[in-house]
Amino acid sequence: MPDNATAATPSAYAYPLLIKQLLHTPFVQAPNQEIVYRGQVRMTYTTLRERIARLANGLSRLGARHGSTVAVMDWDSHRYLECYFAVPMMGAVLQTVNVRLSPDEIAYTINHAGAEILFVHTDFLPLVESIKGQLETVREFVWIDEEGSEAETHSIPFAAEYEAMLAASSDHYDFPDFDENTRATTFYTTGTTGLPKGVYFSHRQLVLHTLTGMAALASPEAGQRFHRGDVYMPLTPMFHVHAWGMPYIATVLGVKQVYPGRYIPNRLVELVRDEGVTFSHCVSTVLHMMLGCEQARAADFSKWKIVIGGSALPHGLARAALERGIDIFAGYGMSETCPLLSLAQLPPGAEALDDEEQLRLRCTTGRPVPLVDLRIVNENMEEAARDGNAYGEIVVRAPWVTQGYLNNPEASVQLWGGGYLHTQDIATIDPTGNIQITDRLKDVIKSGGEWISSLEIESLISLYPGVSEVAVIGIKDEKWGERPVALVVLSEGFVVSEDDIKRHVLTFSESGRISKYAVPQIVKFVDSLEKTSVGKLNKKWLRAQFA
């Protein structure tokens, strides 16, 4: 009788989940499929495989070994795709440097990650020269010189140039097996306060994220799906959460891939047109810029599918995209979650719904992808009802969420609680699993035992004639915990009273849409509202000001 209580022992035949294992099928099934860079460089998947091996050999010569960190400063390119595979496949860690940080922050992240080798695109030479003296761990610099420029003015002692290094290296490399929990990638989040924090993902996590993302994106009944016949172009930077992990999915699917270099709206639209792009992902701002650019006027977007993430998908943008024939839908995740948690794909039978309901569904936070254990909970980790009304903070378990911040145990502790990663997002879930984020935890107002969404009250007040801008914040209250206060900027020429606003909000309370606690205690008229550097309401500042 067998000893079933013992787990099946991992044997010599155990199969670790390594990024190299993602490459078995694409090079077999789509060997002649194209990878295109800016419409100028074209290569096949067979060439990609060779270049991955060349890059690994080149890096080995520069001293990269298992556990080394290789940092990259490049635009979205086939080179970046090569790094996504070659660096982790040799057992090293790929640091995708966030080139939008300040020079000091960039130096900090490279030092903090302990990068030994730094790839620098010509466009970032001045920046790297300015921080060279601060870099403590970089031993070797590799120049990415796609223009054949001389870069005479630079003073960086480059060990190699990217293409020359590949040309001089063998196209064969025996990528070894190792522990699937080995760190594969790292990058830094842009916190609004404090130093950037590093998140990191293992081979196992990236393989599972790829498979599940592939399964979730391919399985809708019709539309909104990423499949083998698509042409893929990322529109979220490759330095940011591995471009949402999509280049890994695209490669396993064996689709044509298009990398656009630096984001210039007219050029992006030309690439969609000229290369026949059918699947992309971006933040709202990028799509908004693209739809508004000159080249967009005559462009045919009717075969283009786009996942929007990073923040809520505005109904207005979604409607504008749908009018241009774009199959648009929202996705949800964060840097700490690799990122994919949920997708707002239409469920089977949705073609029978009216246009407004379809639009609403496309703009929700979506439904969890497989393996994601997503709940909305109160402070005691008790689940809120899934009735579309009850609020809670989104907490998640998934095989691909970061287990903490790199060398930052204090911040890591705050990220986790009760065995779940805490997203700080407040949401409802309806009975069919649709999540709707209503607020950030730090902005939600807790009054009389209820959670009031500051965003929802702002949205209602903004409907009142003459209201130009509004911020709703919570102020401490002995009896109720917190009470909502509305700060309102009126348009010129309007006369509105505090009672007008309160009565207006009260009607929504009477109709049952919002709690009676949501009616602002105080409505204060102000000349302007403090914003952050990226144009969002600075609620932290406002709360301090009106405490």
Add this chain to the structure above:
Amino acid sequence: MPDNATAATPSAYAYPLLIKQLLHTPFVQAPNQEIVYRGQVRMTYTTLRERIARLANGLSRLGARHGSTVAVMDWDSHRYLECYFAVPMMGAVLQTVNVRLSPDEIAYTINHAGAEILFVHTDFLPLVESIKGQLETVREFVWIDEEGSEAETHSIPFAAEYEAMLAASSDHYDFPDFDENTRATTFYTTGTTGLPKGVYFSHRQLVLHTLTGMAALASPEAGQRFHRGDVYMPLTPMFHVHAWGMPYIATVLGVKQVYPGRYIPNRLVELVRDEGVTFSHCVSTVLHMMLGCEQARAADFSKWKIVIGGSALPHGLARAALERGIDIFAGYGMSETCPLLSLAQLPPGAEALDDEEQLRLRCTTGRPVPLVDLRIVNENMEEAARDGNAYGEIVVRAPWVTQGYLNNPEASVQLWGGGYLHTQDIATIDPTGNIQITDRLKDVIKSGGEWISSLEIESLISLYPGVSEVAVIGIKDEKWGERPVALVVLSEGFVVSEDDIKRHVLTFSESGRISKYAVPQIVKFVDSLEKTSVGKLNKKWLRAQFA
């Protein structure tokens, strides 16, 4: 500077790949989706979740614990689906009893697996009564009495009846976390010689098989795909390789599922029609029977997709299916591989191919699914060229292949070699990754350093006028290793000489289709050819006879 060489340590937040994790999304996204049994029992996914918990509670009361084995003898049913989840989710092992084995073999497998609890459908009562005395490990019997019958005649001391047990149990059960390498399922292969051998799969393996199968099946450009809008009905028994793992995939997709009970062709066709079934999988024989039954004449199969596995998909059956509007394609795998290894889905752009080429592609062995490292090799594990001509044995690595036979180290050793599982199938691979199995390793003829496919030579000889049946076997030869011998049965009234056959085969050698070594050394005319009990050529017997 971080210690990157150290793997990211699995922490308290590690997420084991457990079968329970497959259930997060379906009950959220499709709570009211239907599961149907024989058109008679209907329940929702929400009810399924409750019944899984009830079953686990019922089994706990019967003493099942982590490491126990629970064996099931049932037809394809919602009950079996409940067992697929509840038994492994509590940490126990599900043995799916192969009810087609002989009574003695069934008793052997139950004892060998060490099953403590045995579920018995009323139809199997006589069988279980006949072997009751042989069962060494079963402590408790559970009766599956769907007819409300009294089964008065039986002498088995049932501890419970399935439905009564569920009704008496709580619908809440806290399924624990445990090591993902814990054994989840076991079943026995029907070897042609010797005792049945047990294969077994862990939670990790089944989760990875589910995700990858889901991704592979959903991602074709058009057609041949299993997606959220489908209605699923298995047509390979649930006791055999978990019905190819498809019920797990169907559940994660959240589709309507239809379980047919015992396979009766007319009833199966009625279920396809009445329940709107759109996705199934079976061996050729089952589809052949269904297409030939009375109910099939007027049936509309135009929305039905079918994967055919178990053995090669005959062109004739594929053509007949296509003529009825069925979207048919082959899959490849074996009991030892969980089973999915490859799928013969049409590649993007295939709609431009002519019908015959599409038919050919649908009938190939297919292309590997993601994560499957599949090679064709010679005896020294050297890879054969992927040119569509060179032969080799298919060897595989994949995260879900069994690591050996249960408590059978000798057979396990034979299964593996050079780090790969050896399938005993001989195949070619063309430059676009299409595998074509040409023979079984034990039947291939090794002559003059080349591998000759006995199946291919048989196929060529069968084209010669008057040839009714033919078997090609290898006989030992001092100079060449082996030489092919053809055993030919002629149709009545035909006069054919040995030279006629040799010259016929030689023409294919001259045209380059086959090697010159493939021309039979001897052609022997016989009255009949020995067959196995399932009607296949008994080449083992023939080789011994003509050695």
